[in-house]
Amino acid sequence: xxxxxxxxxxxxxxxxxxxxxxxxxxxxxxxxxxxxxxxxxxxxxxxxxxxxxxxxxxxxxxxxxxxxxxxxxxxxxxxxxxxxxxxxxxxxxxxxxxxxxxxxxx
Numbered sequence: 001x002x003x004x005x006x007x008x009x010x011x012x013x014x015x016x017x018x019x020x021x022x023x024x025x026x027x028x029x030x031x032x033x034x035x036x037x038x039x040x041x042x043x044x045x046x047x048x049x050x051x052x053x054x055x056x057x058x059x060x061x062x063x064x065x066x067x068x069x070x071x072x073x074x075x076x077x078x079x080x081x082x083x084x085x086x087x088x089x090x091x092x093x094x095x096x097x098x099x100x101x102x103x104x105x106x
Contacts, residue, residue, distance in 0.1 A: 013046070022043060026039065052104055055105075056100070057100070062095075062096035062098075062099075066097065069090045069093055
């Protein structure tokens with residue numbers, strides 16, 4: 001068998017098939033184990049890269065939101081919204097940061 005990735009495999013990767021399912025389908029098509037391993041490894045590498053990108057975007061959004069919350073709390077431009085900004089906006093920023101860390105570090 002050749003080592004090039006057939007179009008069916010690229011379609012499976014685009015549809016986010018489970019690595020075990022990809023492995024079973026490739027072995028049913030008659031591919032060698034080393035080729036199957038390389039395809040599954042490439043799929044997992046791409047999947048982790050997508051998760052990491054999502055995590056870094058969430059980290060950036062949470063950090064900017066936390067900074068805005070800090071500045072608004074310190075300057076107190078609208079006294080009626082002080083507690084909403086202090087507890088609400090900061091809590092939202094921390095939740096987004098923690099979700100981003102989960103995506104990056106998992």
